[in-house]
Amino acid sequence: MLLTGAKIVVECLKEHKVDTIFGYPGANVIHIYDVLYGDKAINHILTAHEQGASHAADGYARSTGKVGVCIATSGPGATNLVTGIATAYMDSVPMVVITGNVPVHLLGKDSFQEVDITGITAPITKHNYIVKDVNRLADTIREAFYIAKEGRPGPVLIDIPKDVSMNEAEYIPKEPKEIIRSREGITEERLQGAVDLIEACEKPFIYIGGGVVRSEASDALLELAEKIGAPVASSLMGLGGFPGTHKQFTGMIGMHGTKTSNVSITKSDLILAIGARFSDRVVSNVEKFAKHAKILHIDVDPAEVNKNVVTDHYIVGDIKETLNALNKKVKKIDRSSWINDVVAYKEKYPMTYDKHTLTASTIIGKLDELTDDETIISTEVGQHQMWTAQHFTFNQPKEFLTSGGLGTMGYGLGAAIGAQIGNPTKRVINIAGDGCFKMNLIECATLVNYKLPVMILLIDNNVLGMVRQWQTLFFDKRYASTNLNHQTNFIGLAEDFGMKGYEISHIDQVEDILQKALAQEGPVLVHCKIHEDEKVFPMVAPGESIDALITEG
Known part of the structure; x- marks a missing residue:
């Protein structure tokens, strides 16, 4: 049958059983969005920012084992995906990223919102394509899904000029190529x-x-x-x-x-x-x-x-x-x-902490007690990430989502959105530091828009904690640009977005507030104020053997 490039994109997604796409529309993907508008088989999640879409596709992929899909327009839309693509690449996450571009005859002419996204993402994708001929579009998409999942997984980008999405080509449905696990070296x-x-x-x-x-x-x-x-x-x-x-x-x-x-x-x-x-x-x-x-x-x-x-x-x-x-x-x-x-x-050498003092470890440890093995935890990056790894117990795979290789601040909230969409019956919690949360907090709007019951546990020490820890231990307490000094009313902010907000300011409140937050049916933020000098221990100093640990003592 003869279909436009935009319709071929959507049909190929359905071939690969894609049920959800995360994205943000624009002029050079408008024809793809027009097809999605009339299609009930694929759920499109409109994030507040393209970076949020890329992290959501990542969280969806990690928590479900499926290929995550995100889409953005050309120029700044495409470049806003780059951090999420690099995050997925470093952590071997299967994703297919679709970007629009200017029409083929305008490529290379510094056209409005033109960018060489395949050149930009070459080092951070498993493979990428720019499709200049609509007749090659379907096979390119099929190959992208195979590459994303086969062997060591990773993100694959497909750049589609606007006229390619408008032009027509013959479309013949195909079953996806079977992923065969690599056995050649297992002799x-x-x-x-x-x-x-x-x-x-x-x-x-x-x-x-x-x-x-x-x-x-x-x-x-x-x-x-x-x-x-x-x-x-x-x-x-x-x-x-x-x-x-x-x-x-x-x-x-x-x-x-x-x-x-x-x-x-x-x-x-x-x-x-x-x-x-x-x-x-x-x-x-x-x-x-x-x-x-x-x-x-x-x-x-x-x-x-x-x-x-x-x-x-x-x-x-x-x-x-x-x-x-x-x-x-x-x-x-x-x-x-x-x-x-x-x-x-x-x-x-137990991993203990003072249960009678309000610390991040105490709060995360109590959260661990109050949740079950089905709970999915995402984190941002920094001290709270390490406290979570140390004090939350993970008994099953695919239930800890964090940016390990790239260390992306602002990753966790988008990932939590993707995980909740992909796992609607599971509890999803994003554990965040205040510095990270401020980077992509606009995605709280996405939580509210889609009524996603994600809980944000905000560990607030009013500093960039991990960098400050290094400054304390190795730079004579020269706190260069790590004191955030923000005056943000996080509870008011959550409520303005349309979320429920709770405050933990004393150790006696921890269990009660966490239980109230976990009982919420919609999105909720729990703001926890901790001391600025709480540190992550144990720690290996740079250049030392891993058994030469610095302890809190």
Whole structure:
């Protein structure tokens, strides 16, 4: 059948079972929006800003496992998506980003609202396209969805000039190409090498990253960890990939990881790094990292192997497929002595806090007590992000949404919107710092417009807390531009948007206010005022070994 480019876009989205798009209209996507207007199969969520749309598509993708989709017009509409695209790229989130552009004959002429968005996003997309011929549009969209999801997921951008969306071409429906999990590198030789290392060691330690969550390998990981008697620590991105209440789980690892995780990995003789990239925030000083351990690296992306840390053995392939294959080959090994040592570390170095003082840890810890395992938590970036990772328990994957690689302030509220749209029956909470919240707080309008029951837990210390912490510890308390000194009435602001607002200013209010907020059926903000010098501990100083932790003492 003969369809316009705009109709082809929408039909291809429906081929891929897309039920939701996040976006903001403009002149160069107006024909696509005109088609969406009459189509009931796809729900369009109008955000307050294009960056909010990109973060919402990201949160939708992370929390559902589907491909997130967002759309914006050319020029500033497209560039406003860039931070969200980069966030998704760093954290391996499958997204298809659609942008409009000026007509083909005006490209390269500095036309009104023209920008080379494919050139801008080349380093931060898994692949991108500019479609100058409507006859290539359908196959380009199909290929984009495949690339976004296949192997190591990531964002793909499709730039569509306005006349391409207006022109007609023959459209023939097609079933989406099947995503086949990567198995080529999972050979008998590679598997046997891994089994030999596992059986020869005495103190194995599993370090997981976001790849475990993306590949839906949590069950296979749990089986392997219990089978070989290995404690498990997680990077920030891997939280939820292994049950947080499990005896063998030691918590987060790295700069703000638990002392149990950092000490245990240092004492291990084999590190199984699974779906993780040995980030500088985990490894710290590479020369001092786990000097006595051999390293077995399992990852879907060959570019990650030997990139940051040299391995002794590796398997390149889908995480779930690899772990299932390993579980068939490896024997059950009794390492109760090693596990007991690690449990003793957990008892010796607990992640505790003063429950009688109003702190972020107290508030987040109480929130953890009052919510169930189905709760989805998003965060912004900074101290509150680390307190959440330390004091909120994640027992399931896809329920902790945070910007790990890029560290994007302003990410969490948009992500919470996407997660709530994708998971309408689940409780979604965005834990935010005051500096981050102010960056994209306009999306509170989106919460209200769509009556989304998202709770915002606003941790307010009136400073840029993480930077101030570094200034306190390493820059002789020279607080350059980190005192925010805002006079914002956050409760009044929430109410002006049309949200319910609550204030926590004393420890005795914490449980009562949180319960009231959790009982709300619509969007709600809880403003928590904490001391400006509350810090995130433990912490590894720059250049130190990860077991050389600064503690609050």
